[in-house]
Amino acid sequence: MTGWELKVRPRDWQNVALERWRPNRRGVVQVVTGGGKTVFAQLCLLEFFKDETLGQALIIVPTVSLLDQWCIALQDEMNVRPDQIGLLSGQEKPKGDEPIIVAVINTARKFTATFAKGRRIFLIVDECHRAGSPSNAKALDGDFAATLGLSATPEREYDEGFTELIAPKIGPIIYHYTYRDAAAEGIITPFSLINIHVDLLSDEEERYSKLSRSIARCIRKGGVAEGQEERLKRLLQQRAAVSANATMRIPVAIKLVEQHRGDRAVIFHERIDAANTIVNILKARGHRATVYHAEIGPIVRRDNLRLFRRGLFDVLVCCRALDEGINVPEASVAIIASSTASQRQRIQRLGRILRRAKGKTEASVYTIFATEEERKRLAQEATSLEGTTTIEWQQGKMQAHA
Template sequence: MKGWKSTYEPRDWQNVALERWKEHNAGIVQVVTGGGKTVFAQLCMLDFFSSESSGQALIVVPTVSLLDQWCLALQDELNVSPQQIGLLSGQERPRGDEPIIIAVINSARRFSSNFAKGRRVFLIVDECHRAGSPANAKAMEGNFAATLGLSATPEREYDEGFSTLVAPKLGPIIYEYTYKEAARDGVISPFSLTNVHVDMLPDEEDQYRRLSKSIARSLRKGSAGEGQEDRLKWLLQQRAAVSANATMRIPVAIKLIEAHRGERAVIFHERILAANTILASLLKRGHRATIYHAEIGPEVRRDNLRLFRKGHFDVLVCCRALDEGMNVPEASLGVVASSTASQRQRIQRLGRILRRAKGKESATIYTLFSTEEEKNRLQTEASNLEGITTVTWQQSRVRADA
């Protein structure tokens, strides 16, 4: 399209991957979060539109936060005008004639197939592992002139949806770019990880222990008995919630931000109520902080994200809505106040802070944990990152009995 031009010089891996994609105008690229997969998709778009001037691109994303991110990135990084972008979500509708339409996958299920009829459409599915369920796979239905899948972790953890639903529509994995390669090439910032043990309050510990005993009893029973599997799932969710909502995670997260006052920081928490509490406390202490979560209107969300990136705020407090959808390379400090057991979520959150930016020499990530289960996952991660970064362990000085 006239006037569109990438503001980035392509990296070596992007040039190699682009040539592979151009062989069939199809395929999936597996790239570590922060490695430049969105910019790579933009390069593919420029190539597509160079020969398909009347074509259109349909970008399918899993969440409204990622819709926001793409909307900003296309304007800031590819010089696309807002009028050339249509947005499809539960809150917004496109005209339909825009060169680029960004659609949340829930809405794209009922849109993609009809949209592709009689058009030359380039389908891009970001975080394409999310399209691996029968319901979400409907967003990939239709005859497309070109396809591209993007994900740091395209294979799904608990089913065969990638091989049976995603790859047949988008093509095979044509390129992989790992943490090790990104660190070697200087694509992601040098970083350090610090895992901080946070005490639970006595009543929280008691509740956690009781749930653990119930889980053990349920596991001993196995699948015998009607509803046992559902009960086990419920117990695991309840126990995870006790840990994620541990009261002391909030003051410990705030103290870490206080120790790094003035640094560009992102705080991740699982719960909106806790995120709001953290924001209120930071504002009371004089921090320039803002917030981003799914319950905020789309215009305000985008403004908060843009203003944080431009330096009007130092701290961004966010919930899971940003795991797949935030590009904040300016942030050099991450505090994971609470998290789930998902390895994919962990990769996403690390990647948010590891992106390169002008003047950013390194990144620091603190992860708060309260349980042995969390500690074991972090120890496994530390082993996998050996030779890439340093991992240290601390006991929080903010005590539950203080």
């Protein structure tokens, strides 16, 4: 591993966490997105390879976007050569003898246990909460010389997957680093939240209201009774889709980019077709914009991310599937044009924009919302972040005339 070294100075919390991980080389580190968990993992990698010169590291990630991010980070931040990194996904296969292999979790389910036999493996599970389902937990099978889990939110929202499936294989949570910690220490950029309400069009409002009435009837009849649970779930998904696809989200997002022309901005939308529409409109208006989503080939996808980070593009438009893995500290504006009810997704998206970068003094996060359910979630967030940031509420009718 000649030439491997961390190109940045470790932060205080990373040194403290390393001391907690070092004795057993096992455990989960809970770090707010943007706090530096990838750099911490690289510290642990260097620590492991000091003693295990013939060992290998297997880094499990949930998505190809995070595989891309690790591939770039290992080269740019730790001086690892491209030929020393193997990639395992539905699109790529490693040779198997590389010092570091990065694998997407659904492909790693049938890979890890066999790969780990007879080898000294350091298992790193990034966004480890994603390994808490019975199927994904198979990617953690095997005997390992060291383990490390990373996540801003390791405990899962709707089940006991962390306690039952993750902690027994990777270890318990050994360190917490929160938004308040990061803000107090100047680790994340000072930020403001601007929540912008847009109206549903008349046909969208009619569809949304009809589904809401159906949901209410289903619940009154016993939403979890036999035969009703699946119907209720389907109705909730259909109503969420009406909101997520609200027509006015796109022109308002475009108008916000226009207001920040020249700033580096990331736009999130739930749908690939909407992301493509947004980027095409922006290009037509003279913006240097590009798109990043799962339908783009891996080489072009990584190039788009690199070129955005290097300043050749000003706007990056991406989709929900890429919340975990986009590392764009140079961006100072985030526009969440469409989102789900997941608190984890919200934390991930905030973290995308709060990383510090040279010349970046503040960040703005715009969230476009269309329904009362969304407003309530944002109001709860405002209460939890009181004293940490400024929060503004706007009506998006005027912005809709972009």
